[in-house]
Amino acid sequence: MDTKLFGEELQKLGFTFFSGVPCSYLKNLINYAINETDYVAAANEGDAIAIASAAYIGGRKSVVLMQNSGLTNATSPLTSLVYPFRIPMLGFVSLRGEPGVPDEPQHELMGRITTQMLELMNVEWQYLSKDLEEAQKQLNQANEQIAQNRPFFFVVKKGTFDNEPLKKQQNAIHSNQIIRHAHKNNQMPGRYEALAAINSMKDKDTIQLATTGKTGRELYEIEDASNNLYMVGSMGCISSFGLGLALSQPAKNIIVIDGDGSLLMRMGSLATNGNYNPGNMIHILLDNNAHESTGGQSTVSHNVDFVSIAASCGYLNAIHVHNLEELKACLQAWKETKRLTFLYMKISKQSKEHLARPSIKPHEVKERLQRFIESDPVQIKEVDGS
Known part of the structure; x- marks a missing residue:
């Protein structure tokens, strides 16, 4: 046809x-x-x-x-x-x-x-x-x-569509502008502390996306908010999800919170993100060198230079942050400059004890986030009936 x-x-x-x-x-x-x-x-x-x-x-x-x-x-x-x-x-x-x-x-x-x-x-x-x-x-x-x-x-099936010539494509070239590797000792905070620091920097236009496992669960305990999304399953997909949201909502600030096991699973996403280069997205990797949610098995992140990889994929800023103050300072700088940014932070394997799971269902999280995007956020109690 x-x-x-x-x-x-x-x-x-x-x-x-x-x-x-x-x-x-x-x-x-x-x-x-x-x-x-x-x-x-x-x-x-x-x-x-x-x-x-x-x-x-x-x-x-x-x-x-x-x-x-x-x-x-x-x-x-x-x-x-x-x-x-x-x-x-x-x-x-x-x-x-x-x-x-x-x-x-x-x-x-x-x-x-x-x-x-x-x-x-x-x-x-x-x-x-x-x-x-x-x-x-x-x-x-x-x-x-x-x-x-x-x-x-x-x-x-084969032969369904007739010929549609591809117009000449203009490939976007995005070169890294700032790359900062480790140059002093790492503070190695727990993930809960790092998430609390990230959460403290959000504003009314921020959307926070947390990867699957304990990252989403700990963010939920820090503050369950209408501008949060807690990924369940879909390991490795959080930064691609962030890309889709950043491109469709350019007026929002999209914070993607990733883990080393997750990013290693789908590292090709870094090249895609760098190519489309949304300035309203920041990609934060919290690396504890472990699949902690499933028993603490080691990942291979100790062999990977994520900062250099992100820089080579076209992230304009790729920065190793050593402590929580640097993390917050980089978040503030990103909000002011709006350049696709990758932040890498080493964290400890420590996680919060007696960690709960979100009581709100995934589809309710989605619907609540949609209302937030439409600038009509609804209080949590109106969603879960409490």
Whole structure:
């Protein structure tokens, strides 16, 4: 079918924010998205889900595009981010390895189980028609599902879209301006102390995003607020989520609080963040060299120079902070200069004893944050009924 006309139908329904990873079956739709919409090229499909999820919370109807092999990469955020937070999005996944259609051997099994995987993950789906009029009807049906806070995916067969030439792309080049490595002893505070320092610097335009595990749980105990989001599952996705929110809400200050185990899991996100370079985002890595939430097993962070990596990926500022005062000073400087910033801080393995879990449900956290973004924050008691 005519790719441009189909793309225009998507935009008429309000779908103007796209993220994805290339696939030959979807290349023409991806080209249209790059040419005509806000498109974020993700390092992997799971990151694309996180980016699109945050863009939705930020007020943009979002679309993800991926090959079905990448559906396996997207499984974690689809099941532990999209599902518990009740985040709707429109997805297009190709059907490489379709039974009866010659293809490469690596696609054979995935071609047989693609639709089964979507069903297992509670994702509504349809095969996308190659007829534009029928496809328009399908889009309307999908839009109705999305209006009910449910994701909807189209499975796309070979030859569905006609040729859409890719316009000449201008690659953004963002060079690191400030890099500061360790040059004195580290204070090594506990994570709770570091989070309390970060929380003390927030203002009325700040949104705080905490990675999964004890980071989110400790921030919740410090102050449960309408401008906080506590990631559950989706390990490694927090900075991609931050990117989607920063791009969709440029007037807000987005603080991303990450852990070493989390960042190591999806380090490609650093390159994506550096490329799109939102000045309203600061990415703070609290490194205790451990998977503490799961028993304290060591990570390999002791071998990694995160500051140099972030700088090489295009973060304008990449700074090793040695103590809590430096941490707060860097946060204040970022709010004044608005440059994409990476802060690295070594912390101890100490965590708060008898740590509670958030009593507010993930979808309530999402809805509360949406109200905050709309400048109509609601008191916690009105959400949980206390």
